[in-house]
Amino acid sequence: MMGDNMTYKLAIQSAFAVMLVQVVLLLINGYWNWPTIDIPMHFAGGAAMGMLGLALWNENVSTISFKNTFLNARPWIAKILFIVCFAGLIGIVWEFFEFAQDYFFGSYTQPSLQDSLGDLFCDLLGGLSIIFFTFKK
Numbered sequence: 784m785m786g787d788n789m790t791y792k793l794a795i796q797s798a799f800a801v802m803l804v805q806v807v808l809l810l811i812n813g814y815w816n817w818p819t820i821d822i823p824m825h826f827a828g829g830a831a832m833g834m835l836g837l838a839l840w841n842e843n844v845s846t847i848s849f850k851n852t853f854l855n856a857r858p859w860i861a862k863i864l865f866i867v868c869f870a871g872l873i874g875i876v877w878e879f880f881e882f883a884q885d886y887f888f889g890s891y892t893q894p895s896l897q898d899s900l901g902d903l904f905c906d907l908l909g910g911l912s913i914i915f916f917t918f919k920k
Contacts, residue, residue: 789834789837789838789841789917790838790841791835791838791842793834793838794831794834794835794837794838795835797830797831797834797835798831798832798834798835800831801824801827801828801831804824804827805824808820808824814892821898821902822901822905823905825874825901825902825903825905825906825909826905826906826908826909826912827909828873828874828877828906828909829870829874829905829906829907829908829909829910829912830870830909830910830912830913831909832869832870832873832874832906832909832910833866833867833869833870833909833910833911833912833913833914834913835869835873836865836866836867836868836869836870836910836913837862837866837913837917839865839869840862840865840866844865863914866910866913866914867907867910867911867914869910870906870907870909870910870913871903871906871907871910873906874902874903874906874907875903877902877906878893878899878902878903881893881899882899
C-alpha cells in the first residue's frame, strides 16, 4: 500500500519547514523580489498538507469501514481522494487568509483571481505529488 509509513511527526516537520521558508521569504521581501517563488511555495505547502492528509489517513481514517461497495473494492481511490481533498481544503483556507490580509490590512497578497486559482492548482499538484512519491507496488 502507498505511504503506510507516513507519520504525524514527519508531516508536521514538513509543514514547519514550509512555514520557516515562508517566514524567511517574508522577512527578506522574497515575494516582491522573486514573484514566481509563490508557485513552488504553494506546491511545497500542498505537498506538506498531502503528507499530513496521508498521516491522518494512516492513523485515523483507514479504520473507518466504508459502506459503499465501490470504495470497499477500491480503497486506494478513497485514500487518493482524501489526500488531494485535504490538501485542497487547506489551500482554500490559506487563500481566505490571504484575502483577509488584503481586506483588513491592505496588503497585496492576491493580485488577481488568476493568481488565487493558480495557487490552488499548485496546492492540489503538491498533494498529488505525495501520492506519486509514496506509491508502492
